[in-house]
Every structure is written in structure tokens, then in C-alpha cells.
Amino acid sequence: MSAEDKKKALTVFKTDRHEDVAACFFAGLAVVIVLSYMAFFLPSVTIKAPVDGKLTEIKVKVGDTIAEGQPLYVYETKKKKFVQGQMQETAVTETFKSKTPGKVLSLKLAAGEAFKKGNGLLVVEHVKGTLP
């Protein structure tokens, strides 16, 4: 590629095809780094709230060993739904089930407390080799 062509090019690669291959490689690399870190290096898992809500019941205590799929806490949240063109909000109660096995190290909130999406709710010891 000439210097003049290089100046006009939108990519650092020789062609768009090379850029596509590099993008596949980088995405793969990012996934491998994240999965390896999460599977083998993460010491503990902070389980975060999936939505805004309020804790109504905590089903585990510190020191408990939990299995994948085990109910961890019950929370109340608001669900938005379009019904005949109108937005309707209803309060629903949901149970959060563990996505990972491990031992409960600490509870960050008590029953009755409100939380925002992304707030840490409890910390679980990570079982090496599993994806939390």
C-alpha cells in the first residue's frame, strides 16, 4: 500500500478482510481472558442484584455451602409491561437462584433493605474451574 493510500485507509490493516480476522481474534482473546480469570483466578464471587428491588427474605446464612440452582434470596421488584399501548407497573416477588456453587462468605444486606441493580448482595467463595 502506498503512503498516499495508507493515509486514506480507514484501517491499520492491509485490507478489510485482515481487519475482520483481527476483530475475531481480539473478541476471542477477550473471551478467553475473561473466562480464564473467572474460572481459575477469581477468589470470591460477589453476587450482584439483577434489578432494583427490596429484599424480603434471605434463604442462606454465612458458612452455608450452596449448590447451583439453590434459592438464595427472595426479593420484590416492579415489572413494566405494555398492555394495550399502556405501560403497566406491577409489583412481583421473585426468588434469586444461585448460578454458582460455593460457600457463603458474607451477606451484604439484611431482609427489608432496598437495593439498586448491580449492588452486591452476598459474597460466595469461588469453586475453581467453574464459571460463576
Added chain:
Amino acid sequence: MEERGFLGKLAAIVPGLAMMVLTLYLLKQVVEPWLAGVAVFGQKGYITKSIGLNYVLMSILVGMAYRNLLFRGRIPDWAAEGFRTTRLFIKTGVIMLGSLYTIQSLAKVGGLAIALIVAFVFGTIFFVMWMGKKLGMDRSMVGVMGAACGVCGVSAAIATSPGVKAKPAEVALAIATILGFGIMSMFITPPIGRALGLSDYQFGAWVGTGILNSGQVLATCLSFNPAIAPGTAVAYGEIWNVVRVISIPFVVFFITLWYWRGEAKEEHMSLWGILKSKFPIFVLGFFGMTALSSFDMLGKEGSETLHMLRDWMAWIFGIGMVGLGAYIDFGEIKKAGGAPLKIGVAAGTLKLVLSLVIILLFIGKEASF
């Protein structure tokens, strides 16, 4: 430019890339949280929630300011190589977006999305060809504009240009015109979407059909709803957009045939040849990621592993957005005036309005997936 070794090329990328990363870091970690706390009209978070001025839009605006104010229209040599990684970041992010879907969800979106997109892609190309003939434009320019307006700006224009023997200036004009229209769409569609009470599904489908450039579809969806998760505007907009991007080789083939038939010349290009040389293979990466996600190999939905993967995705896209802004040159857009501008604005507006009407009439608020 002298030939550099691999390490030399890598070193040349560092300054520009560092500038993009630092810009994103400041906007995402410092400016956006600060703006979210500022009270306007007695309402905290008014700027980020009501106006939708989030880190995505700010990244593009700051990128535009770098190009047009700080660099006065031309990215300097020390930063140019780094800024050229922009599309790499956007493509990498799009591949990672595949993790938001499962094969089951893609099968559900299939029929409706494909029908709408095929109708809009080829409808726009025919419209551009008809208008180009009326305005007496060069066939090569019409070919590039048709691909740019029909499919997705930059990549389609570049992919079509060799087939229709377009000059670099024509490609630049087409790109500048559709990017110019796209910028306008980026700022006006989120408030329209909010005012009409569009759901994330409807907004994603509208923008994924109506906006001409992949990066801009992404930015617009993120400014409507900055969350990256299944069921958000960006998830729907991108799946619409990916179906459109897949049509690139077919569009290139169609326009090339049209061009050469008109030029009364023989060109022996097989469909396989076009597919082999033009198919955007990063789209295969997207589907690869979807396959991994369908088999729960990236962690279960709602898991901490997927949270972390989406955090990385947000950073990768953010860097791409700063670069995208820096490729918007007001001077080039001004130069692109005249016939290409008329066609670009007419085709773009028609597509945007028509797709909105169809979405309001036929697409429900809630997705079937």
C-alpha cells in the same frame, strides 16, 4: 511512509489509542457520574436521563471536537494510526454482542427481520438509482451511493467501489454524506423514540432498519438505553443491523451487475467469487459467539461471568465511539454537498420515516424473544 516491522507498527498505534482510551475513561468514570448528580430544573440526573447525554454520545461529540476543533480537520500523523483502530474496536464489540443472543432467539427474529430488511435494502437501492438518473449523476457514484444508503454506509460503499470502478473521491463523498445524515439521525431519533413511547424492541428495529451505518445504529441505541443486555435497544438494533450487514455481498453483486450491464461490458464475476472476496467475516464471529452463548459456555444468563464480559464489551465499544466521532469531518460533509447530499438526505429521510411508520403499524411493543 517507510515500511515498519510489527513492533514499529504496534508502537505507532499507541499514542492515538491512548488518547481514545483516556478520553473514554474520563467520560465514563468521571464526567458521566458527575453529570448524573447535577440537578437541572430541580431534577437530579436530568441531563443524563431526560436529554440522554450519556458517555456514548459524549464520546462521539468529543471525538468530533478532536477532529474538527483540536486537529483542525485532519488527524495528525502521531495519532492517525491509533485512530485507525476504530473499526477494529467496533467490529470486535459487534462480535462480542453475539453473546447477548441464543440460536433459539435468532430463529424467532428471523422471518420478520429478514423480510423488512430485504424490502428496505433493495427498495432504497432502487430509489437511489432512480434519483441518480434524474439528477444525471455518474453511474459509479450512483452505485456507491446505492450500496451506502441501502445497506450500511462505510463498509458497503467500500465493498462496492471496486466493482463499479468508483474513484476514491466518490467513495469519500458517499461516506461523508451518509455519515452526515447518520449524525443527524443519532441526535434526533432517541428523543422521537421517547416522545412516541417506543419500546426498546421497536426502537431497535426502527434504528436498525433506518440508520445507514453500523456504528451509528449502535451509538443511537445506546443513547436511547445505555444498558447492554438481552431485551435492550442495542440487542434488538444490532440483530436487525447484522441481518442487514449479511446482505452486503448480495448487494455488491447486484450493483456490480447493474453497473457493468449499463456500461455494456462483460465482467465475469461469479456469486461465489463475490462471496469469497467481500463477505464480512466478522459476522461469522458474531454467530460463533451466539453458538457459545446458546450452549451456556459463556456463563449462564445473569451470571457474574456474563456481567464481566458485558463490561468489557462496553469499554471496547466506547473506544470505538471516540474514534467514530473523530472520523466525522465537517469539511468533508460540506464538500459532499450537491447531488450526493440531495440523494443521501432524500433516501435517508424516506427510509427513516417509512420504517417508523411500518414499525408503529406492525411491530408490537414486546419482542417475541
